[in-house]
Amino acid sequence: MTKPTSVNDADAGASPAEAAGTPPGAATDSDVASAGIGSTSDDPYPDGYSDVTEPDGAVGSDDELPGARALWILAFTFAIVGLFFPLAGLIAIGCGALAWRRGSGRGRTATLVAIGTTLVGIILTIIVLTT
Numbered sequence: 001m002t003k004p005t006s007v008n009d010a011d012a013g014a015s016p017a018e019a020a021g022t023p024p025g026a027a028t029d030s031d032v033a034s035a036g037i038g039s040t041s042d043d044p045y046p047d048g049y050s051d052v053t054e055p056d057g058a059v060g061s062d063d064e065l066p067g068a069r070a071l072w073i074l075a076f077t078f079a080i081v082g083l084f085f086p087l088a089g090l091i092a093i094g095c096g097a098l099a100w101r102r103g104s105g106r107g108r109t110a111t112l113v114a115i116g117t118t119l120v121g122i123i124l125t126i127i128v129l130t131t
Helices: 029-035 068-081 086-101 105-130
Strands: 051-053 059-061
Touching (some): 068 086, 086 105
């Protein structure tokens, strides 16, 4: 006598994909849908994550081009120095503008901060020189 096998047994026969003519190992429509490939959502990450973790552990945005991070960091640094030396503020504005042009949102913020600190630095310089 033979032992009856269940339908869930791995040796039960051809899968529905193989029975429909799909070669073994090829992705089926259900595999593609479950993997999120070809989804119509604007978010490329199905779990809602919009940042990619880099190998060094830093999180970078997909919108920034390489080097934009260094530029906005320099912009913030020179913006602080721009309070006392307005020429450094002008350098900060340039670095922030380049980072902003490369698609960095922080570059925009750095540019605006650099403009503000440069104006304050110019005012402080005028006050110090006239007194």
